[in-house]
């Protein structure tokens with residue numbers, strides 16, 4: 001979707017990926033299929049482009065740094081390094097004074113008990129790195145359960161988080177350009193199934209002061225990270241304290257699944273906004289011309305494509321991935337409705 005947006009603006013796109021199944025190659029002019037540590041291939045790739053970006057946060061930080069020494073990588077490798085490790089991300093958020101879930105680092109089995117004591121039960125155990133869409137995380141109800149779960153992570157360092165009692169999950173899609181200009185889409189309400197995003201709704205139907213607070217946090221994070229590009233920020237609306245307040249769950253240094261509705265409900269999508277930002281162009285408007293509900297098509301959901309196409313107010317996107325594994329994001333659709341007052 002980034003490649004499509006770049007091509008629409010007249011840019012030539014060169015994809016670099018170690019994967020076997022590379023849907024972006026279908027819509028990009030040039031493809032390099034090579035490993036993240038193949039310095040020869042990385043050098044040639046950098047020589048052939050003017051600017052480099054990434055679309056998921058698990059690109060190794062040394063790869064981003066190697067490329068950045070040759071051509072600008074945006075968002076910066078330091079923003080990537082902060083956000084690809086749950087511990088550094090949480091410490092960064094804490095230093096910024098942003099409210100977040102109670103957390104504790106667990107380096108080994110002897111630290112389990114203390115960590116669980118400090119965050120309480122139930123707790124959510126998450127790997128420090130390489131986790132997304134519910135991969136590398138487990139909810140535990142007891143210390144014994146936590147011990148078994150720790151073993152299942154194969155000895156990797158993990159984070160324990162307090163389980164948040166939330167009324168809603170919301171997110172913000174925020175963009176910053178090279179000149180420091182910012183553009184934020186309105187708050188989105190998200191539904192998850194089994195830790196994977198299922199639906200995103202705009203308008204979010206949350207109180208205006210919560211939406212405004214989310215926006216202020218977005219502006220602050222863009223500035224603190226000296227960010228260039230689009231960022232996704234996920235929040236819990238916590239209810240435990242009797243009143244509703246925001247806790248940041250995580251930040252994603254990239255275009256975000258909860259912003260896919262912008263392709264069909266806005267003049268400028270999050271993808272175009274990201275391409276504009278990294279290419280040194282000014283950002284565009286973020287206003288919406290319709291109410292929207294985006295739904296992910298996971299695994300075999302994609303087989304319903306004929307049924308989806310029959311709905312007149314529905315925009316279907318199929319990613320062209322070769323195999324529909326359970327829980328794998330194969331596409332999405334956005335249902336559009338007449339614009340209501342926010």
Ligand code: AMP
Nearest residue numbers: 101124132133134161162163164192195
């Ligand atoms: P994450 O990969 O951290 O974004 O987690 C995916 C989803 O799991 C979240 O959107 C929540 O629905 C759920 N989840 C993660 N962490 C917690 C938590 N500490 N308390 C309650 N639910 C959580």
